[in-house]
Amino acid sequence: MASFLRRFSSSSTKSDKDNNAVTLVHLEEIRDHQDRIVEEMNTNFIHRDEEIYAPLLVRDMKWDGFKERVLHCGCGSGRTGFTHFLPQIYLHDSHLFAMDTSEQLVSYAAMKYPHASVTYTVGDVTSDNFPFKWTTFDKIFAIHVLQCVKDYRGGLARFFDFLRPGGQLGVTYATQLFTDFLDREFSHDEKWKNYFEDLPEESERSESFQHAFHTCLDSLGFEVKKIKTEPMEYTFPSLEKAVVYYIGTSPYVKGIPAELRDPFEEDCLEKMTTEFNISQISDPFHATYDCLVVVAIKPPAEEEKHEKSGGKLKSLRSRLSLP
Numbered sequence: 187m188a189s190f191l192r193r194f195s196s197s198s199t200k201s202d203k204d205n206n207a208v209t210l211v212h213l214e215e216i217r218d219h220q221d222r223i224v225e226e227m228n229t230n231f232i233h234r235d236e237e238i239y240a241p242l243l244v245r246d247m248k249w250d251g252f253k254e255r256v257l258h259c260g261c262g263s264g265r266t267g268f269t270h271f272l273p274q275i276y277l278h279d280s281h282l283f284a285m286d287t288s289e290q291l292v293s294y295a296a297m298k299y300p301h302a303s304v305t306y307t308v309g310d311v312t313s314d315n316f317p318f319k320w321t322t323f324d325k326i327f328a329i330h331v332l333q334c335v336k337d338y339r340g341g342l343a344r345f346f347d348f349l350r351p352g353g354q355l356g357v358t359y360a361t362q363l364f365t366d367f368l369d370r371e372f373s374h375d376e377k378w379k380n381y382f383e384d385l386p387e388e389s390e391r392s393e394s395f396q397h398a399f400h401t402c403l404d405s406l407g408f409e410v411k412k413i414k415t416e417p418m419e420y421t422f423p424s425l426e427k428a429v430v431y432y433i434g435t436s437p438y439v440k441g442i443p444a445e446l447r448d449p450f451e452e453d454c455l456e457k458m459t460t461e462f463n464i465s466q467i468s469d470p471f472h473a474t475y476d477c478l479v480v481v482a483i484k485p486p487a488e489e490e491k492h493e494k495s496g497g498k499l500k501s502l503r504s505r506l507s508l509p
């Protein structure tokens with residue numbers, strides 16, 4: 187029963203890597219596997235939400251600089267960055283640094299969406315080995331990524347550090363999803379609770395989530411330009427697919443050893459069928475959730491503020507022919 191879940195798991199193990207000797211047969215297999223992962227991603231709500239929110243984040247940011255460095259954190263298949271961020275980046279002679287933890291997705295993105303203005307890199311925003319320590323960014327985008335890390339506050343703190351003063355952050359976060367229900371259920375389940383120990387307080391995953399997120403942004407020093415929560419819904423083609431999504435994205439499930447995955451997956455399906463009163467795992471699954479949309483700025487350095495206001499004064503003076 188559980189083997190279908192592993193077919194779409196995007197995490198690569200050391201032994202996967204060891205086995206990936208570069209022969210044509212293996213390359214074919216890898217491509218086939220990548221296509222399945224991407225196909226799976228494109229049939230869930232992430233794809234739909236990216237199409238809605240990526241253009242809105244782009245619209246809500248200022249694009250008045252040239253030669254900017256833009257980070258797309260959690261770039262996945264690369265399609266969103268290529269379609270929605272690259273046009274502005276190209277127009278402003280800037281550069282897109284597209285990063286994801288999944289080696290398979292990064293190599294897929296590099297193969298499918300190569301461009302001189304984009305660098306694709308494997309990297310983890312929460313890790314000490316963050317690949318872009320050598321620089322800061324003018325803009326950071328993270329669409330539905332922070333819900334895949336255990337500590338969203340830590341993630342936001344890293345974004346603050348990675349931005350230059352005056353830099354802009356665009357984030358979306360899906361909350362109140364069935365995945366939160368499963369995380370909570372497992373955190374109280376004797377069999378599995380050890381793997382869910384770092385789960386944030388329940389209140390953080392409730393209606394007050396926007397408030398908690400806002401407070402965190404304030405405390406880090408961000409100026410919040412926009413924060414809103416949109417009620418959303420999505421019908422997964424089957425309960426199976428919804429569970430595949432959970433298994434593939436929950437940061438807690440990643441910690442469960444391979445030999446315990448089968449019983450865990452069985453328990454997942456059982457909790458879902460019971461809670462949502464679904465008899466067949468092939469039945470469609472209707473999910474509701476909230477999408478938090480945020481645009482925030484790391485305040486500019488004092489000199490930059492002065493330069494800007496000085497610049498405005500200067501141009502006013504020159505228009506009025508003042509000395």
Ligand SMILES: C[S@@+](CC[C@H](N)C(=O)[O-])C[C@H]1O[C@@H](n2cnc3c(N)ncnc32)[C@H](O)[C@@H]1O
Nearest residue numbers: 260261262263266286287288310311330331334
């Ligand atoms: C929900 S998907 C978003 C897909 C992507 N925006 C696209 O255009 O296809 C979240 C992505 O974030 C990545 N991710 C999860 N945790 C991450 C982390 N700590 N650092 C960087 N990327 C991460 C996942 O591998 C996944 O591809």
